[in-house]
Amino acid sequence: MRIDWTALPEAVTNEVADRVGGSHAVPAGTGDHAEIAATVTGTNGTAFVKAAHSDFGIRSLRFELRVSEAVSVPHSPAVQWHFETAGWLVVAFEHCAGPHADLSPSSPDLDLLGEALEVLGKAQAPDVGLFSPKGRLGFEHPAMDGDTLVHTDLGPANLIVTSRGLRIVDWAMATKAAPWVELAMLVPWLIGSGHTPQQAETWLAQHPAWSTVEPLVLDDFATKNAEKWASKSSQANAGWMRDLADWTGRWSTYRRMSGNH
Structure with missing residues (x-):
């Protein structure tokens, strides 16, 4: 508080x-x-x-x-x-001076985020007792395990566009996981910024880590994440929880209804 x-x-x-x-x-x-x-x-x-x-x-x-x-x-x-x-x-x-990143479709800030994701995807997790995927997300899958530093909360509020490039703030939920987990955690924020689920996945597909994960694993992740936020939002009145329940739900529905994967 x-x-x-x-x-x-x-x-x-x-x-x-x-x-x-x-x-x-x-x-x-x-x-x-x-x-x-x-x-x-x-x-x-x-x-x-x-x-x-x-x-x-x-x-x-x-x-x-x-x-x-x-x-x-x-x-x-x-x-x-x-x-x-x-x-x-x-x-x-x-101090990071600048506006929060705009993650809407066609925003130039997406290029900055893409460059940051390339760096993060190669960053080894430091030995400081980071969260495990289950500890951070409340659910797990063997494919989520890995040795990469994953921020896990790359919403616009934590992305600041400065004169020296993009800065990623608030590492309070940093996790040791497979690099694709960072990308999957980004999907709701992209949807919340105006992307359709398909557009979000198409943008994320430019990153090699996206293709390393089996479609059924992404289905499982999307379903469990949506269930988690649906449960949280039903027990609390916070607007941001309702938003995440909406955005994760839309991705889960898209993956369930889509037959192209």
Whole structure:
């Protein structure tokens, strides 16, 4: 649950101000993994600061810190500094200035994402205790296992188009899996950005990893993912859950109805 920057203890805000050279904070408009997420500007520059206080929040942010420090792909923002005080874990990341990626059909941002996927598809998972496919998704299939670093949450909110290229933020759900899992996890976001399921699959087919997975395995993945989000959305009233239930359901239906695979 997000809270306001002003709710932080003075010991935390003072240390942030010491490091940034000021503490003009603008809250992030998206995301909810950390209790505090804000762009902080001072005389020493700008940083994207996350802070957590709850047990779950601290575990999640500490995991993201470990992954971010270990990830070497050029699309991941660098960790600038971190500290703990007054019961809070505070982490500053490289600030990524720019709009969120547009993943609609024919968007030039798709080319940037495609280039990033090529790099990610070859990135070995760092040895920092990443999620397993089942731990991340709640279901499993032997074909999902692998040694690749998989972000698993490449929605537009986590893709920022900067002057230096695409940046992928929020590695809090990073997983060790087969590279095709990243592509399959992208399908709902492409559908949510205006692609039909067929268009989404056609775009993903340009990546070699897509052709490495058996159609029946993709059928199984699409079905189980849709069932998961249908169940989640029936138990909660969050709009983003309903969206994911819709988008995953449309892909599952397409694969069930399509006879060309």
